[in-house]
Amino acid sequence: MHPAPSVIIFTVLSGAGFGYLAFLGLGLSLDTGFTAFWQFTLAFSMTVGGLISSTFHLGNPQRALLAFTQWRTSWLSREAWAAVATLLVAGFYAIGVIFFATRFVLLGWLVAAMCIATVFVTSMIYAQMATVPRWNTVLTPIYFTAAALTAGAILSGQGAAAILLLLVLTLIQLACWLRGDRRFAERGHSIASATGLGTPGRIRLFEAPHSGSNYLLKEFGFQVARRHAMKLKVICIVALGVIPVLLIFLGGGIVSLILAFAFHLVGICVSRWLFFAEAEHVVQLYYGNAPAPLGT
Protein backbone atom coordinates (compact mmCIF):
# COMPACT_ATOMS: atom_id res chain seq x y z
CA MET A 1 0.00 0.00 0.00
CA HIS A 2 1.14 3.53 -0.78
CA PRO A 3 2.50 5.05 2.46
CA ALA A 4 0.79 8.46 2.23
CA PRO A 5 2.52 10.97 4.57
CA SER A 6 -0.81 12.57 5.53
CA VAL A 7 -2.19 9.25 6.79
CA ILE A 8 1.04 8.35 8.62
CA ILE A 9 1.04 11.76 10.37
CA PHE A 10 -2.67 11.34 11.14
CA THR A 11 -2.39 7.94 12.80
CA VAL A 12 0.86 8.75 14.65
CA LEU A 13 -0.13 12.19 16.00
CA SER A 14 -3.77 11.52 16.81
CA GLY A 15 -2.78 8.19 18.38
CA ALA A 16 -0.18 9.83 20.64
CA GLY A 17 -2.56 12.72 21.40
CA PHE A 18 -5.42 10.45 22.45
CA GLY A 19 -2.99 8.32 24.45
CA TYR A 20 -1.82 11.41 26.35
CA LEU A 21 -5.42 12.60 26.84
CA ALA A 22 -6.26 9.19 28.33
CA PHE A 23 -3.51 9.60 30.94
CA LEU A 24 -4.65 13.18 31.66
CA GLY A 25 -8.17 11.80 32.06
CA LEU A 26 -6.91 9.34 34.66
CA GLY A 27 -5.42 12.34 36.46
CA LEU A 28 -1.88 11.01 36.26
CA SER A 29 0.69 13.80 36.52
CA LEU A 30 -2.09 16.27 35.81
CA ASP A 31 -1.63 19.72 37.28
CA THR A 32 -4.20 22.53 37.45
CA GLY A 33 -4.25 26.07 36.13
CA PHE A 34 -1.56 27.21 33.76
CA THR A 35 0.42 23.95 33.69
CA ALA A 36 -2.74 21.98 32.90
CA PHE A 37 -3.49 24.48 30.12
CA TRP A 38 -0.20 23.61 28.42
CA GLN A 39 -0.70 19.90 29.01
CA PHE A 40 -4.11 19.95 27.34
CA THR A 41 -2.83 22.24 24.60
CA LEU A 42 -0.19 19.66 23.73
CA ALA A 43 -2.72 16.79 23.75
CA PHE A 44 -5.35 18.68 21.73
CA SER A 45 -2.88 20.02 19.17
CA MET A 46 -1.59 16.51 18.49
CA THR A 47 -5.06 15.00 18.09
CA VAL A 48 -6.56 17.89 16.13
CA GLY A 49 -3.40 18.28 14.04
CA GLY A 50 -3.53 14.60 13.18
CA LEU A 51 -7.21 14.78 12.26
CA ILE A 52 -6.63 17.83 10.04
CA SER A 53 -3.72 16.03 8.38
CA SER A 54 -6.04 13.14 7.51
CA THR A 55 -8.14 15.45 5.34
CA PHE A 56 -5.14 16.20 3.10
CA HIS A 57 -5.39 12.84 1.35
CA LEU A 58 -9.03 13.44 0.40
CA GLY A 59 -9.94 14.21 -3.20
CA ASN A 60 -12.76 16.53 -2.11
CA PRO A 61 -12.13 17.61 1.52
CA GLN A 62 -14.82 20.31 1.31
CA ARG A 63 -17.43 17.56 1.69
CA ALA A 64 -15.71 16.01 4.74
CA LEU A 65 -18.73 16.67 6.99
CA LEU A 66 -20.66 14.01 5.06
CA ALA A 67 -18.32 11.48 6.67
CA PHE A 68 -20.45 11.71 9.83
CA THR A 69 -23.50 10.15 8.14
CA GLN A 70 -22.67 6.43 7.75
CA TRP A 71 -21.73 5.35 11.27
CA ARG A 72 -23.99 2.29 10.98
CA THR A 73 -21.62 0.49 8.61
CA SER A 74 -18.45 2.52 8.13
CA TRP A 75 -15.50 2.48 10.57
CA LEU A 76 -14.23 5.71 9.00
CA SER A 77 -17.54 7.41 9.82
CA ARG A 78 -17.44 5.97 13.36
CA GLU A 79 -13.91 7.35 13.67
CA ALA A 80 -15.17 10.83 12.84
CA TRP A 81 -17.85 10.60 15.55
CA ALA A 82 -15.56 9.02 18.14
CA ALA A 83 -12.85 11.64 17.66
CA VAL A 84 -15.20 14.62 17.85
CA ALA A 85 -17.17 13.22 20.82
CA THR A 86 -13.97 12.44 22.73
CA LEU A 87 -12.54 15.90 22.07
CA LEU A 88 -15.79 17.54 23.25
CA VAL A 89 -15.97 15.56 26.50
CA ALA A 90 -12.23 16.09 27.06
CA GLY A 91 -12.83 19.82 26.46
CA PHE A 92 -15.36 20.02 29.32
CA TYR A 93 -13.01 18.03 31.55
CA ALA A 94 -10.14 20.36 30.66
CA ILE A 95 -12.20 23.49 31.47
CA GLY A 96 -12.87 22.12 34.95
CA VAL A 97 -9.20 21.34 35.55
CA ILE A 98 -7.74 24.53 34.08
CA PHE A 99 -10.19 27.21 35.23
CA PHE A 100 -11.81 25.76 38.35
CA ALA A 101 -8.95 23.58 39.66
CA THR A 102 -11.49 20.78 39.85
CA ARG A 103 -10.95 17.33 38.45
CA PHE A 104 -14.26 15.59 37.81
CA VAL A 105 -13.04 12.05 38.43
CA LEU A 106 -15.85 10.21 36.66
CA LEU A 107 -15.66 12.56 33.68
CA GLY A 108 -11.91 11.92 33.59
CA TRP A 109 -12.44 8.17 33.50
CA LEU A 110 -14.95 8.66 30.71
CA VAL A 111 -12.37 10.71 28.76
CA ALA A 112 -9.79 7.94 29.17
CA ALA A 113 -12.22 5.25 28.00
CA MET A 114 -13.33 7.33 25.01
CA CYS A 115 -9.71 8.00 24.02
CA ILE A 116 -8.93 4.29 23.94
CA ALA A 117 -12.18 3.61 22.06
CA THR A 118 -11.28 6.24 19.47
CA VAL A 119 -7.85 4.72 18.83
CA PHE A 120 -9.50 1.30 18.53
CA VAL A 121 -12.00 2.65 15.98
CA THR A 122 -9.17 4.24 13.98
CA SER A 123 -7.34 0.92 13.90
CA MET A 124 -10.47 -0.87 12.65
CA ILE A 125 -10.36 1.24 9.46
CA TYR A 126 -7.31 -0.85 8.59
CA ALA A 127 -8.05 -4.08 10.47
CA GLN A 128 -11.38 -4.51 8.63
CA MET A 129 -9.67 -4.73 5.20
CA ALA A 130 -10.01 -8.36 4.15
CA THR A 131 -8.20 -7.33 0.97
CA VAL A 132 -5.02 -6.58 2.93
CA PRO A 133 -4.28 -9.80 4.84
CA ARG A 134 -1.40 -8.25 6.79
CA TRP A 135 -3.78 -5.75 8.44
CA ASN A 136 -6.79 -8.03 8.73
CA THR A 137 -5.89 -9.45 12.15
CA VAL A 138 -6.61 -8.79 15.81
CA LEU A 139 -3.00 -7.62 16.18
CA THR A 140 -3.78 -4.37 14.33
CA PRO A 141 -6.07 -2.86 17.01
CA ILE A 142 -3.74 -4.16 19.74
CA TYR A 143 -0.74 -2.48 18.05
CA PHE A 144 -2.54 0.86 17.55
CA THR A 145 -3.87 0.94 21.13
CA ALA A 146 -0.53 -0.06 22.67
CA ALA A 147 1.28 2.61 20.63
CA ALA A 148 -1.16 5.32 21.80
CA LEU A 149 -0.94 4.33 25.46
CA THR A 150 2.86 4.14 25.33
CA ALA A 151 3.13 7.67 23.93
CA GLY A 152 0.70 8.82 26.63
CA ALA A 153 2.73 7.18 29.40
CA ILE A 154 5.97 8.84 28.23
CA LEU A 155 4.37 12.28 27.85
CA SER A 156 2.76 12.12 31.28
CA GLY A 157 6.07 11.11 32.86
CA GLN A 158 4.90 7.74 34.18
CA GLY A 159 8.37 6.22 34.35
CA ALA A 160 7.55 2.65 35.39
CA ALA A 161 4.39 2.41 33.30
CA ALA A 162 6.21 3.90 30.31
CA ILE A 163 9.03 1.35 30.50
CA LEU A 164 6.54 -1.51 30.84
CA LEU A 165 4.44 -0.25 27.91
CA LEU A 166 7.54 0.36 25.78
CA LEU A 167 8.63 -3.25 26.30
CA VAL A 168 5.13 -4.58 25.59
CA LEU A 169 4.81 -2.40 22.46
CA THR A 170 8.19 -3.63 21.20
CA LEU A 171 7.03 -7.25 21.56
CA ILE A 172 3.70 -6.47 19.85
CA GLN A 173 5.58 -4.76 17.01
CA LEU A 174 7.80 -7.82 16.51
CA ALA A 175 4.73 -10.09 16.59
CA CYS A 176 3.01 -7.92 13.94
CA TRP A 177 5.98 -8.28 11.60
CA LEU A 178 6.49 -12.00 12.12
CA ARG A 179 2.80 -12.80 11.73
CA GLY A 180 2.32 -10.24 8.96
CA ASP A 181 4.89 -11.92 6.74
CA ARG A 182 2.88 -15.15 6.84
CA ARG A 183 -0.65 -13.71 6.56
CA PHE A 184 -0.97 -13.55 2.78
CA ALA A 185 0.10 -17.15 2.23
CA GLU A 186 -2.10 -18.34 5.14
CA ARG A 187 -5.20 -16.87 3.56
CA GLY A 188 -4.67 -18.87 0.38
CA HIS A 189 -5.10 -16.05 -2.13
CA SER A 190 -3.29 -16.72 -5.39
CA ILE A 191 -3.38 -15.75 -9.03
CA ALA A 192 -5.34 -18.98 -9.55
CA SER A 193 -8.12 -18.01 -7.13
CA ALA A 194 -8.09 -14.44 -8.43
CA THR A 195 -8.63 -15.47 -12.04
CA GLY A 196 -10.33 -18.84 -11.54
CA LEU A 197 -7.87 -20.25 -14.09
CA GLY A 198 -5.43 -23.09 -13.67
CA THR A 199 -3.46 -23.83 -10.56
CA PRO A 200 -0.74 -21.73 -8.95
CA GLY A 201 2.56 -22.10 -10.76
CA ARG A 202 0.77 -22.94 -14.00
CA ILE A 203 -0.59 -19.46 -14.69
CA ARG A 204 1.26 -16.21 -15.18
CA LEU A 205 0.55 -12.73 -16.45
CA PHE A 206 1.28 -12.80 -20.19
CA GLU A 207 0.49 -9.18 -20.94
CA ALA A 208 -0.48 -6.35 -18.59
CA PRO A 209 -3.74 -4.53 -19.34
CA HIS A 210 -2.03 -1.18 -19.76
CA SER A 211 1.46 0.02 -20.56
CA GLY A 212 1.35 3.14 -18.37
CA SER A 213 0.73 3.27 -14.66
CA ASN A 214 -2.69 3.71 -13.07
CA TYR A 215 -4.39 4.40 -9.74
CA LEU A 216 -4.35 0.72 -8.77
CA LEU A 217 -0.60 0.38 -9.25
CA LYS A 218 0.17 3.69 -7.53
CA GLU A 219 -2.11 2.99 -4.56
CA PHE A 220 -1.62 -0.77 -4.14
CA GLY A 221 1.57 -1.52 -6.07
CA PHE A 222 4.00 -0.09 -3.54
CA GLN A 223 6.72 -2.59 -2.74
CA VAL A 224 9.55 -2.13 -0.31
CA ALA A 225 12.78 -4.02 -0.88
CA ARG A 226 13.18 -6.75 1.71
CA ARG A 227 16.73 -5.73 2.65
CA HIS A 228 15.60 -2.11 3.13
CA ALA A 229 12.68 -3.29 5.23
CA MET A 230 15.06 -5.23 7.47
CA LYS A 231 17.24 -2.14 8.07
CA LEU A 232 14.19 -0.01 8.76
CA LYS A 233 12.90 -2.58 11.25
CA VAL A 234 16.15 -2.44 13.19
CA ILE A 235 16.06 1.39 13.19
CA CYS A 236 12.40 1.24 14.24
CA ILE A 237 12.93 -1.07 17.21
CA VAL A 238 15.95 0.93 18.43
CA ALA A 239 14.15 4.29 18.21
CA LEU A 240 10.71 3.09 19.26
CA GLY A 241 11.72 0.96 22.21
CA VAL A 242 15.39 0.54 23.13
CA ILE A 243 16.54 4.18 23.37
CA PRO A 244 13.39 5.47 25.16
CA VAL A 245 13.61 2.63 27.70
CA LEU A 246 17.27 3.43 28.41
CA LEU A 247 16.62 7.18 28.65
CA ILE A 248 13.73 6.75 31.07
CA PHE A 249 15.51 4.05 33.06
CA LEU A 250 18.61 6.20 33.53
CA GLY A 251 16.48 9.12 34.67
CA GLY A 252 17.34 12.74 34.06
CA GLY A 253 14.00 14.43 34.51
CA ILE A 254 12.17 16.39 31.88
CA VAL A 255 15.04 16.46 29.37
CA SER A 256 15.34 12.70 29.16
CA LEU A 257 11.54 12.41 28.90
CA ILE A 258 11.46 14.85 25.97
CA LEU A 259 14.34 13.01 24.31
CA ALA A 260 12.64 9.66 24.94
CA PHE A 261 9.42 10.90 23.36
CA ALA A 262 11.29 12.36 20.38
CA PHE A 263 13.03 9.05 19.70
CA HIS A 264 9.81 7.13 20.28
CA LEU A 265 7.95 9.38 17.82
CA VAL A 266 10.62 8.77 15.15
CA GLY A 267 10.36 5.02 15.80
CA ILE A 268 6.57 5.07 15.53
CA CYS A 269 6.75 7.03 12.26
CA VAL A 270 9.09 4.39 10.79
CA SER A 271 6.81 1.66 12.15
CA ARG A 272 3.73 3.27 10.58
CA TRP A 273 5.53 3.80 7.27
CA LEU A 274 6.33 0.08 7.23
CA PHE A 275 2.72 -0.70 8.25
CA PHE A 276 1.59 0.75 4.92
CA ALA A 277 4.62 0.06 2.74
CA GLU A 278 4.76 -3.64 3.60
CA ALA A 279 1.01 -4.25 3.28
CA GLU A 280 0.12 -6.29 0.21
CA HIS A 281 -3.30 -5.85 -1.44
CA VAL A 282 -4.86 -8.88 -3.15
CA VAL A 283 -5.52 -6.88 -6.36
CA GLN A 284 -1.78 -7.20 -7.03
CA LEU A 285 -2.41 -10.83 -7.96
CA TYR A 286 -4.14 -9.71 -11.17
CA TYR A 287 -0.94 -7.89 -12.11
CA GLY A 288 1.10 -11.03 -11.61
CA ASN A 289 2.60 -9.85 -8.33
CA ALA A 290 2.48 -12.03 -5.28
CA PRO A 291 4.24 -11.42 -1.97
CA ALA A 292 7.72 -12.91 -2.10
CA PRO A 293 7.80 -16.32 -0.45
CA LEU A 294 9.43 -16.39 2.95
CA GLY A 295 13.14 -16.95 3.04
CA THR A 296 13.96 -15.01 -0.10
Added chain:
Amino acid sequence: MTSLPQSTERKMGLVIDLDTCVGCHACVVSCKGWNTENYGAPLSDMDAYGAEPSGSFLNRVHSYEIEPEDNSPAQIVHFPKSCLHCEDAPCVTVCPTGASYKRAEDGIVLVNEDACIGCGLCAWACPYGAREMDSAAGVMKKCTLCVDRIYNENLPEEDRVPACVRTCPAGARHFGDLGDRESAVSQLVAERGGFDLMPEMGTRPVNKYLPPRPKDRLNGVRPRTATSTSEPLASPSAGATDSQSFFAWLDRALEKI
Protein backbone atom coordinates in the same frame (compact mmCIF):
# COMPACT_ATOMS: atom_id res chain seq x y z
CA MET B 1 -27.19 4.69 2.69
CA THR B 2 -24.25 2.33 2.83
CA SER B 3 -26.20 -0.53 4.39
CA LEU B 4 -26.52 -3.22 1.75
CA PRO B 5 -30.04 -4.23 0.67
CA GLN B 6 -31.13 -7.58 2.13
CA SER B 7 -31.84 -8.79 -1.37
CA THR B 8 -32.35 -7.12 -4.71
CA GLU B 9 -35.34 -7.58 -7.01
CA ARG B 10 -33.06 -8.29 -9.92
CA LYS B 11 -29.35 -8.99 -10.17
CA MET B 12 -28.26 -7.24 -13.32
CA GLY B 13 -24.75 -8.13 -14.38
CA LEU B 14 -22.34 -9.44 -16.96
CA VAL B 15 -21.27 -12.90 -18.01
CA ILE B 16 -17.83 -12.86 -19.61
CA ASP B 17 -16.82 -15.75 -21.82
CA LEU B 18 -13.07 -16.32 -21.44
CA ASP B 19 -13.24 -18.86 -24.24
CA THR B 20 -14.44 -16.30 -26.78
CA CYS B 21 -12.65 -13.11 -25.75
CA VAL B 22 -9.95 -12.25 -28.29
CA GLY B 23 -8.35 -9.51 -26.20
CA CYS B 24 -9.01 -6.67 -28.65
CA HIS B 25 -9.72 -4.10 -25.89
CA ALA B 26 -12.74 -2.74 -27.82
CA CYS B 27 -14.79 -2.99 -24.60
CA VAL B 28 -12.16 -0.88 -22.80
CA VAL B 29 -12.31 1.83 -25.44
CA SER B 30 -16.10 1.92 -25.82
CA CYS B 31 -16.49 1.96 -22.03
CA LYS B 32 -14.13 4.91 -21.73
CA GLY B 33 -15.89 6.67 -24.61
CA TRP B 34 -19.42 6.29 -23.25
CA ASN B 35 -18.60 6.93 -19.63
CA THR B 36 -16.43 9.97 -20.23
CA GLU B 37 -19.25 11.73 -22.09
CA ASN B 38 -22.22 10.76 -19.96
CA TYR B 39 -22.89 9.94 -16.28
CA GLY B 40 -20.63 11.71 -13.79
CA ALA B 41 -17.18 13.25 -14.02
CA PRO B 42 -15.22 12.45 -17.21
CA LEU B 43 -12.66 9.66 -17.07
CA SER B 44 -9.59 11.88 -17.16
CA ASP B 45 -6.17 11.17 -18.60
CA MET B 46 -3.03 12.50 -16.98
CA ASP B 47 0.06 13.42 -18.98
CA ALA B 48 -1.68 11.89 -22.00
CA TYR B 49 0.99 12.93 -24.50
CA GLY B 50 3.93 12.93 -22.09
CA ALA B 51 6.44 10.39 -20.88
CA GLU B 52 4.23 8.77 -18.24
CA PRO B 53 0.63 8.70 -19.39
CA SER B 54 -2.03 7.33 -17.04
CA GLY B 55 -5.77 7.56 -16.85
CA SER B 56 -9.01 6.32 -15.31
CA PHE B 57 -10.68 3.30 -16.86
CA LEU B 58 -13.64 1.25 -15.65
CA ASN B 59 -12.66 -1.89 -17.53
CA ARG B 60 -9.24 -3.43 -18.11
CA VAL B 61 -8.19 -6.52 -20.07
CA HIS B 62 -5.41 -8.63 -18.59
CA SER B 63 -3.90 -11.54 -20.54
CA TYR B 64 -2.72 -14.73 -18.86
CA GLU B 65 -0.78 -17.74 -20.00
CA ILE B 66 -1.97 -21.07 -18.61
CA GLU B 67 -0.19 -24.39 -18.76
CA PRO B 68 -2.87 -27.08 -18.73
CA GLU B 69 -2.56 -29.90 -16.19
CA ASP B 70 -1.95 -32.53 -18.94
CA ASN B 71 1.15 -30.69 -20.14
CA SER B 72 -0.43 -29.86 -23.50
CA PRO B 73 0.70 -26.53 -24.99
CA ALA B 74 0.13 -23.31 -23.11
CA GLN B 75 -3.05 -21.30 -23.72
CA ILE B 76 -3.46 -17.53 -23.71
CA VAL B 77 -6.60 -16.32 -21.94
CA HIS B 78 -7.73 -12.71 -22.30
CA PHE B 79 -9.37 -11.59 -19.12
CA PRO B 80 -11.57 -8.47 -19.06
CA LYS B 81 -12.14 -7.18 -15.54
CA SER B 82 -14.62 -4.58 -14.30
CA CYS B 83 -16.95 -4.15 -11.30
CA LEU B 84 -18.67 -7.45 -10.43
CA HIS B 85 -21.60 -5.70 -8.64
CA CYS B 86 -21.13 -8.01 -5.63
CA GLU B 87 -24.07 -8.96 -3.43
CA ASP B 88 -21.90 -8.48 -0.34
CA ALA B 89 -20.08 -5.46 -1.70
CA PRO B 90 -17.40 -4.44 0.84
CA CYS B 91 -16.84 -1.19 -1.08
CA VAL B 92 -20.35 -0.03 -0.13
CA THR B 93 -20.27 -0.63 3.62
CA VAL B 94 -16.88 1.07 4.17
CA CYS B 95 -18.00 4.34 2.56
CA PRO B 96 -18.20 7.03 5.27
CA THR B 97 -20.41 9.45 3.34
CA GLY B 98 -23.07 7.28 1.75
CA ALA B 99 -21.75 8.06 -1.74
CA SER B 100 -21.34 4.34 -2.45
CA TYR B 101 -24.56 2.38 -2.67
CA LYS B 102 -26.14 -0.76 -4.07
CA ARG B 103 -29.54 -0.36 -5.68
CA ALA B 104 -32.31 -2.52 -4.23
CA GLU B 105 -34.16 -2.69 -7.56
CA ASP B 106 -31.44 -4.11 -9.80
CA GLY B 107 -28.36 -4.63 -7.64
CA ILE B 108 -26.17 -2.15 -9.50
CA VAL B 109 -23.40 -0.67 -7.34
CA LEU B 110 -23.02 3.06 -7.97
CA VAL B 111 -21.19 6.11 -6.64
CA ASN B 112 -23.00 9.38 -6.01
CA GLU B 113 -20.12 11.62 -7.02
CA ASP B 114 -21.65 14.69 -5.36
CA ALA B 115 -21.20 13.00 -1.98
CA CYS B 116 -17.82 11.36 -2.63
CA ILE B 117 -14.97 12.87 -0.58
CA GLY B 118 -12.34 10.85 -2.46
CA CYS B 119 -10.96 9.04 0.60
CA GLY B 120 -10.25 5.93 -1.46
CA LEU B 121 -11.40 3.48 1.21
CA CYS B 122 -13.84 1.74 -1.16
CA ALA B 123 -11.01 1.03 -3.59
CA TRP B 124 -9.00 -0.44 -0.70
CA ALA B 125 -11.94 -2.69 0.20
CA CYS B 126 -12.44 -4.01 -3.36
CA PRO B 127 -10.42 -7.18 -4.03
CA TYR B 128 -10.85 -6.84 -7.79
CA GLY B 129 -9.40 -3.40 -8.48
CA ALA B 130 -12.74 -2.34 -9.92
CA ARG B 131 -12.60 1.20 -8.58
CA GLU B 132 -10.21 3.90 -9.67
CA MET B 133 -9.90 7.39 -8.23
CA ASP B 134 -10.08 10.03 -10.92
CA SER B 135 -7.02 12.26 -10.56
CA ALA B 136 -8.75 15.32 -12.03
CA ALA B 137 -12.11 15.17 -10.24
CA GLY B 138 -10.91 13.56 -6.99
CA VAL B 139 -13.91 11.23 -6.93
CA MET B 140 -14.14 7.46 -7.21
CA LYS B 141 -15.04 6.06 -10.63
CA LYS B 142 -16.46 2.63 -11.27
CA CYS B 143 -18.53 0.63 -13.73
CA THR B 144 -22.16 1.77 -13.67
CA LEU B 145 -23.29 -1.16 -15.82
CA CYS B 146 -24.14 1.74 -18.17
CA VAL B 147 -27.15 2.58 -16.03
CA ASP B 148 -27.69 5.54 -18.38
CA ARG B 149 -28.02 3.19 -21.39
CA ILE B 150 -29.85 0.10 -20.20
CA TYR B 151 -33.06 1.97 -19.22
CA ASN B 152 -32.66 4.78 -21.77
CA GLU B 153 -35.76 4.94 -23.97
CA ASN B 154 -34.12 7.53 -26.19
CA LEU B 155 -31.84 4.80 -27.50
CA PRO B 156 -32.91 2.12 -30.00
CA GLU B 157 -33.73 -1.09 -28.13
CA GLU B 158 -30.62 -2.96 -29.32
CA ASP B 159 -28.45 -0.25 -27.77
CA ARG B 160 -29.99 -0.64 -24.29
CA VAL B 161 -27.12 -2.79 -23.06
CA PRO B 162 -23.78 -1.74 -21.52
CA ALA B 163 -21.40 -0.16 -24.07
CA CYS B 164 -18.86 -2.97 -23.59
CA VAL B 165 -21.47 -5.62 -24.45
CA ARG B 166 -22.78 -3.65 -27.44
CA THR B 167 -19.32 -3.22 -28.92
CA CYS B 168 -17.76 -6.66 -28.32
CA PRO B 169 -17.00 -8.03 -31.81
CA ALA B 170 -16.52 -11.59 -30.51
CA GLY B 171 -19.76 -11.83 -28.54
CA ALA B 172 -17.78 -12.61 -25.41
CA ARG B 173 -19.83 -10.36 -23.14
CA HIS B 174 -23.41 -11.08 -22.12
CA PHE B 175 -25.74 -8.84 -20.12
CA GLY B 176 -28.85 -9.81 -18.21
CA ASP B 177 -30.58 -10.64 -14.93
CA LEU B 178 -28.52 -13.22 -13.04
CA GLY B 179 -31.20 -13.38 -10.35
CA ASP B 180 -33.67 -14.90 -12.83
CA ARG B 181 -32.88 -18.59 -13.31
CA GLU B 182 -34.69 -18.61 -16.64
CA SER B 183 -32.71 -15.75 -18.14
CA ALA B 184 -30.31 -16.41 -21.02
CA VAL B 185 -27.31 -15.36 -18.93
CA SER B 186 -28.27 -17.65 -16.02
CA GLN B 187 -28.66 -20.58 -18.38
CA LEU B 188 -25.31 -19.80 -19.97
CA VAL B 189 -23.70 -19.82 -16.52
CA ALA B 190 -25.36 -23.16 -15.68
CA GLU B 191 -24.39 -24.77 -19.00
CA ARG B 192 -20.81 -23.63 -19.07
CA GLY B 193 -19.93 -23.78 -15.37
CA GLY B 194 -19.64 -20.03 -14.78
CA PHE B 195 -17.52 -19.16 -11.76
CA ASP B 196 -16.80 -16.35 -9.28
CA LEU B 197 -13.51 -14.48 -8.95
CA MET B 198 -11.80 -14.86 -5.57
CA PRO B 199 -14.74 -16.71 -3.98
CA GLU B 200 -12.75 -16.92 -0.72
CA MET B 201 -13.31 -13.18 -0.18
CA GLY B 202 -17.02 -13.83 0.42
CA THR B 203 -18.14 -10.93 -1.77
CA ARG B 204 -20.62 -13.04 -3.80
CA PRO B 205 -20.05 -11.36 -7.18
CA VAL B 206 -23.05 -11.09 -9.52
CA ASN B 207 -20.84 -11.09 -12.64
CA LYS B 208 -19.74 -14.56 -13.71
CA TYR B 209 -16.86 -15.81 -15.84
CA LEU B 210 -17.13 -18.75 -18.26
CA PRO B 211 -14.00 -20.94 -18.33
CA PRO B 212 -11.97 -21.35 -21.53
CA ARG B 213 -12.59 -24.67 -23.28
CA PRO B 214 -9.61 -26.99 -23.85
CA LYS B 215 -8.14 -26.13 -27.22
CA ASP B 216 -8.17 -28.59 -30.15
CA ARG B 217 -5.06 -30.72 -30.21
CA LEU B 218 -2.84 -30.07 -33.18
CA ASN B 219 -1.34 -33.30 -34.47
CA GLY B 220 2.40 -33.45 -34.00
CA VAL B 221 2.43 -30.85 -31.28
CA ARG B 222 4.05 -32.61 -28.39
CA PRO B 223 3.07 -32.14 -24.82
CA ARG B 224 5.39 -29.82 -22.94
CA THR B 225 7.38 -32.14 -20.76
CA ALA B 226 10.76 -31.73 -19.22
CA THR B 227 12.39 -34.01 -21.79
CA SER B 228 10.76 -32.56 -24.89
CA THR B 229 11.36 -28.87 -24.34
CA SER B 230 14.67 -28.84 -26.21
CA GLU B 231 13.12 -30.39 -29.32
CA PRO B 232 11.08 -28.38 -31.81
CA LEU B 233 7.40 -28.33 -30.85
CA ALA B 234 6.21 -29.09 -34.38
CA SER B 235 8.05 -31.03 -37.09
CA PRO B 236 7.59 -30.10 -40.78
CA SER B 237 5.31 -33.09 -41.12
CA ALA B 238 2.93 -31.85 -38.46
CA GLY B 239 -0.57 -32.98 -39.22
CA ALA B 240 0.61 -35.98 -41.24
CA THR B 241 1.30 -38.97 -39.06
CA ASP B 242 -0.03 -41.32 -41.72
CA SER B 243 2.91 -42.97 -43.51
CA GLN B 244 0.91 -42.99 -46.78
CA SER B 245 0.50 -39.21 -46.94
CA PHE B 246 2.20 -36.94 -49.48
CA PHE B 247 4.44 -35.36 -46.88
CA ALA B 248 5.57 -38.78 -45.61
CA TRP B 249 6.44 -39.77 -49.18
CA LEU B 250 8.29 -36.49 -49.74
CA ASP B 251 10.12 -37.01 -46.48
CA ARG B 252 11.24 -40.49 -47.56
CA ALA B 253 12.15 -39.29 -51.06
CA LEU B 254 14.29 -36.49 -49.75
CA GLU B 255 16.05 -38.87 -47.37
CA LYS B 256 17.16 -40.98 -50.35
CA ILE B 257 18.81 -38.15 -52.26
